[in-house]
Amino acid sequence: MLPWSSPLQGRFEEHVFESEVLKGNALSDPYQRPLWVYLPPGYDDEPERRYASIYMIQGLTGQLDMWRNRSAFRRNFPELADELFARKEAPPCIMVWVDCWTSYGGSQFVDSPGTGRYHTYLCDEIVPWIDAHYRTVPAAAHRGIAGKSSGGYGAMITPMLRPDLWGGLATHAGDALFEMCYLLDFPSSIRTLRDRYSGSFENFWQEFKTRPAFTKSGDETLLNDWCMAACYSADPDGTVRLPYDPRTGVLIPEVWERWLAWDPVRMVPQHAEILRNMKAIYIDAGRRDQYFLDVGANAFRAALEKIGVTDLFFELFDGTHSGIEYRYPLSLKYLAERLSPTT
Structure with missing residues (x-):
């Protein structure tokens, strides 16, 4: 060939x-x-x-x-x-x-x-x-x-x-x-946010944009979590609602249910x-x-x-x-x- x-x-x-x-x-x-x-x-x-x-x-x-x-x-x-x-x-x-x-x-x-x-x-x-x-x-x-x-x-x-x-x-x-393809990655995302970005997605995005994409462990799951939230659980004004608290990892049931409605x-x-x-x-x-x-x-x-x-x-x-x-x-x-x- x-x-x-x-x-x-x-x-x-x-x-x-x-x-x-x-x-x-x-x-x-x-x-x-x-x-x-x-x-x-x-x-x-x-x-x-x-x-x-x-x-x-x-x-x-x-x-x-x-x-x-x-x-x-x-x-x-x-x-x-x-x-x-x-x-x-x-x-x-x-x-x-x-x-x-x-x-x-x-x-x-x-x-x-x-x-x-x-x-x-x-x-x-x-x-x-x-x-x-x-x-x-x-x-x-x-x-x-x-x-x-x-x-x-x-x-x-x-x-x-x-x-x-x-x-x-x-x-x-x-x-x-979704509980198999998304939920299982949430703990890894929360650890990465805690250890590298002070629990903040804003800090992740600011740092992510300064370097070649996907050059650090955790990039993929963080991007995936945020992108899915932007698609499945954004408010009418565009505010992105995550299905978990990024600082504590506690699941937010009402937001997670919005994701599940799209499963x-x-x-x-x-x-x-x-x-x-x-x-x-x-x-x-x-x-x-x-x-x-x-x-x-x-x-x-x-x-x-x-x-x-x-x-x-x-x-x-x-x-x-x-x-x-x-x-x-x-x-x-x-x-x-x-x-x-x-x-």
Whole structure:
């Protein structure tokens, strides 16, 4: 395998999308965002043909151009996706690669006064723009969403909130069962705050911005705690409410309950009919996931089966949370087969 990129059989069109709903966001993050659209082989040869669309969303701290990062002896996912379609191993689809980064690392693809209106950005700005500019089949039954980690989280909750737009989802190690993937890290964060930052997140952010990111132990959990709080438990004025006292470590039940309300496992019963009508649900995670998201994946599957969803794909594979881009073509194929029009 060549250690550099080779020509694709399909092609990417890269845009800069100017969002109205992201203007004036609480973090003053850019409202002009990169947007990639992948057109499969043959798109230009059949001008009457319409395609299913599959949206790719990124994990926490992910930026759009990171999708093209390369690991040793491996193709990156854009190359793997192109190879899948070039070999005709899946029905061709239009793929849309969306950026919802924030200066806290991510948005969880929700509307929050602490970060911005990223759910609205995705659903009410990007989706109609894509349908207006590309030959999609503009219906929920032919539109899917996929991602890993926080992207997998977004893929789980977005169709529940907007069933008028989404007919399929794929989650690779998505954030779920919050007492396993978030709560277990709170003690480490509290120790780091105590020993290095006098119990203050403000001190952490001031120091974090003066050096290369993630060069000290504890950076990841502190950023994650604050980002999730900004997404799940910000007040209407944008004030971020943590689910614990950063000086004592005491859990604040009313704030923690606000987080739990966003847990996909707990959201399932409230959206049972929607989920039973989904055309495609794909769930996987590595058995040795560092954040116990394999436990969350299994809990999400169990919650779906409890409401009567039995037609889904579920697998726990031998792996961790890292280096699992080779799994993404599996979910892409699954979504493409179930969402593509028959003619």
